[in-house]
Amino acid sequence: MRKLSVAAVSLVLVASSCMDGGGGDQRTVLVDFSHDEFASFMVANFPDAVSVTPGTELVFKQTWTGEPHTVTGGALVNEMMEKGKPFMDLFAGFEALQASGADLPEGGEQPDLPVEEFFDAVDAADNEEAKRQLYSGYDALREQGLDLPDRENPGDATNADLDRIIGEEADKFFEDTGVPWAFDETEDGDGFVTQNAGQPCYLTRGGPPKDADAACRDAQQQQPAFDGTHSYYNSGIIPYEGPQGNTFRVPLADDIEPGGYFFYCAVHGPAQSTEVTVRPEGSDVPSQEDISRQAREEIARFSEPMQEVYNDARDGEIDMRGETLEGPFAGLSVPVHGSINEFVPKELTAKVGEEVTWKIMGADHTITFDVPEYFPIIQFAENGRVALNPRLQEPAGGAPELPEQEGEGPQEGEGPVEIDGGTYDGDGFWSSGLTSAEPFLAYTLRFSRPGTYRYACLLHPPMVGSVEVTR
């Protein structure tokens, strides 16, 4: 009996270790993450830096939040990240300081504020990590040659000067990073998936086609091990594998040169990246558990301000730029790179003919009734072509056309965008279309018949709600 017990325990241990799937030379990095208390997406990789040895297989594990992602690396990306990282550090540090309560002016606010006072406000903040990040980005940009005032001796420079210099240089950088975006915005506001970055491409020299509609050749789409000499190494948009998430694996060649290699998302930009440091064979590198612990800490830091916003929204109102805003909300803006993808509250009540107004914010969302089977935003054709699903974007069922959105959002003094969606009679497919605005979009709808109407966002799978309409 004892032998049998020992055998059974051994079998269980062996089986569990086999099922764990964690080979010794594997390291997992998370792409995006959904909080366990609310659906969300986070424009970040966790952790943002890992150290490995040659021959390791990097597993990029994408949490399925509805957002598409790529894993893109290579010499072109390294070059771009070196230029772009200071901007990312500067912006991320600034956002983190704001999220932790520092009294820092928004872009465009308080133009006459002396830079000295701006830095005083930064120094007064108690988030040391965010301060370090902001200063590191600022100093690196000065080293790159940007005409930014010295922190110790800023002279007469004002907040407007900072905004102008950083804004212009950042625009210049993001307009031409030297690496194509996988998701592009045309001038009329329509988004589309580019083929040169949306499809896989692995190049040893040169860049992908300049034409956004041209994909790399078939032979260039066969994934090799990453040996560090690739000029461009792109997963393309990672295909949808199911609600459990998607995975993209990067085998590092045994003969890869030690050094630093960036992998970023060509949909969401340099903010979502991981720096992979390859150390010489035999070096002591962090275990998967160490990496997971680091990722968990980063997630906790990242999601802390999200949790606060979510708690406020569940209590009925949130603070937006100093003003109190009441629900119902369709998504929630958060002071970090990401959003909360929930209808808050989930269940609403209304009388027939009464207006229900959602405040759409945080990311693009739809308000859709008679919800079809969930479909991912990206379609993959047999010939490899990737495209946005048109059903997702367009208004349907009699919903009005969406106004064209220009720029990043309204300027100072402008109110939110308001749309009257009309009346839903409870019959058939009805969708607002994919829409958003800064700071939010107020979308109003009425119901002509009593009943319980379930609705969802077509882009974000866990974003669902219901309206109970009574006479």
Next chain:
Amino acid sequence: MTVAVEAASYDEHGTEPEEPRRRRWRAGDVVFLVFFVAFSGGGLLALVLGGGSVLASISEPFHDSLHIRALGTGFVARSALRMADAAHEVGSWPQVAFDYAFSILNFGLAIFLLWLRPRDRTARLLAIGMVGTAGAFNLTANTAVEVVPLIGIETFGFFAAHIIGGLAYVYALLLFPDGRPVPRWRLPALVPLYAVVTAAAVFLVLRVEGTRRPATLLLFFGLIVPVVGAAGQAYRFRRSETQTEHVQARLLFWALAPALGVGIWFVSTQGFGGVTDPGFAGRHLPEQPVEVFRIFQPVFLLVPFALFFGLQRYRLWDIDRVVNRTLVWGLATGLVFGLSFGVVVLLQRVLNPFTAGNDIAVALTTLLAVALFIPVRRRIQDFVDRRFYRHRYDAQRTIEAFSSRLRDELDLEALGFELRGAVSRTMQPTHLTLLLREPDGGLTWQWTYRGRDS
């Protein structure tokens, strides 16, 4: 001369004592055992995941460690993620306690039945059905399993467990207690009928997923199981030949009636629309049908209770012998253990001034426990027999007394009188006839005694 006694002996309920049959383990038995262990393992895994989520909800460090483990890949990482994520969905303490009491009771009964009748078809089906119910009707465990999308073998295991557990329950209720299928048709007519029931059950169970789950649970446990089970037992009730079968069928029928009543009430008042979200197909929405769980859990608790009560009351499957032994050995072990503990504490205090450690106290107590166990068990056996099995206890005492009289009594007539008394008291026969075997082999009638009930 040989004395032959012809007696028709029945117990107080009219059930003939079952002759225990012993046979070797066959390949089919081993296959079933392996299957049952695997099936139970799946159910236990679900319960462990649910338990882990409860622990994670009260322990922040454990919750964090699960999240760290969950960041990897593979089955263990997904299990850790399940527990960590489900920690936010854990219900109140009474709800969790009820979930686990329900599961443990069903699990315990399943193993008990199997231990009792390891080769009995109905017992096996009941055991599988109960293990399935233990997993399927534990809201805490289900939340932990479904909070993360099922993939690959998990999906297969989930559906297979529901199909097997559900079908086993339906068949067990049809076959209980004698293992003979109802209705009493010939096989060619019976097969299509069972095929229809099987197909309907499998179809429904395959729909136990995501947003369709509440309505499916309602249909399956609120209508299919009670309708099929109650119909089967009603048929047995009408066709039963003995009073015992009659009562058994009635017992199970009434145990299933509340489930049927609640199912009909739920559907007629709320329909399926109130508990299903067909509009959210394709989305992983792990919300559980709390209402359905909370209503059907207590109702379905009646079935194992009725089965256990039926088995015990009508002494089916030698259950009284098992209950007797469980009582005796449980009490004896508990008493000796408790006594040992007390003695250890006492001896430690007494011996402490003389000995540095407590080894002597433990050694002495162990010896004492060994010495005490057998007499204690005998006394408890005696007590249990007297208290709970008076009839059997009296019989034993009567036979012992008759045996001692047998050694001294020489008068045949007086011996016959003693024999009649002993047999009447121990076996309560409806009639008793004494026949004496003559030297030539023939039998001579002496007397016939009519019992009280004859």
